[in-house]
Amino acid sequence: MMEDMNLEFLKRLAKGLVEHFGSHCEVVIHDLKSHNLQKTIIAIENGHVTNRKIGDGASHIVLDTLNHQEEELEDAIGYLTKTHDGRVLKSSSIYIRDEKGEPQYIFCINYDMTQLTIAESAIKSLLNLESTPCTEAEEIPTNVNDLLDDLIEESVKRIGKPVALMSKEDKISCIRFLNDAGAFLITKSGDKISTYFGISKYSIYNYIDIKR
Template structure:
């Protein structure tokens, strides 16, 4: 029998053969090296998580950069939204979900992706998750916007050229919002843009016009949007109800059940 060694990182110990391959046939444990690889490749702003869904409690068997969300190995289970994603993945045969708005961790803004690990029966038994912290990037963008901002219009009394004015919304000579109000802060606009982009992608993927979907199909759309964190943004329920041609009460009922 090949000699074995135990490697200890920021996750649970994993038995490996001398060749570096996990022992046994555990498909979820075979993804443990990827936790370290992705953490090293993506850097400290990316939390990498590995869940073994066969563990009813404490499904998280590995994590790197857990300080982003304050989680540690063994003290957390997969969230309800993650479990809903798993159910949809099994129903639709999806291998992964990428670049959705993650559950907020305090003041952090996360972009999340999940890869579904399947066993020989094609059942989802694990999740390899990536949560990228966008907070500092958005703050840097705000700083750049402030540094690039023009404080006044053309001294000669003219307005800014359109090609320049479009880069400085809310400044003299630039286009303002329809009601004349200044646009919201950059971070708020970025989050709103991200959420509505997800909403547009999900609705455009429907097999028919969202208004013409059956009640069951509309409920599946709401489940998909909820799993992607769309409803974390205030006011989205009204927009989703409008696009699906249902009442807001219907959306709330779908979310509750």
């Protein structure tokens, strides 16, 4: 009963925030209890900001949460993210815990700053001020398949060369990054990753087990 009351309050809070901040503000509630990465979004307001809806899957922060110990988790406030079409968002993610301190939900706020950054750039140009480069933002995926693609792409970027030119050590580094990022929590991720890197699923487990 208390859990239902807490969730109802969070949904009301989400509606209040988007009413206050307008159509550029999205609020998302992810459910951590089911451990179903395909369907973590149980409430969303102004989903047009990231093109997501109720029943859609995990984002990077959900995957990261499930891949770490509860005591390591901390709220993240005012970090940058981006959408697939390149819009820049200011995001905050807050863990909602039960009476035992275990995280039950993630309450996420995403504010689309694209128009504001365009206006800021125009103002700086008029004032002849130097533009400050924007910090690289993490992309918000619309489903877990996109999330896995993002992680694979990031693993390749860290090596700095295409898979065709990677040595065994390079591939080991990629697999370790993906493991640390929680990629293997995604259903059937092993099949996609092994095919992408041209290795067997057995090799993946060997790479993870090799001592650093």
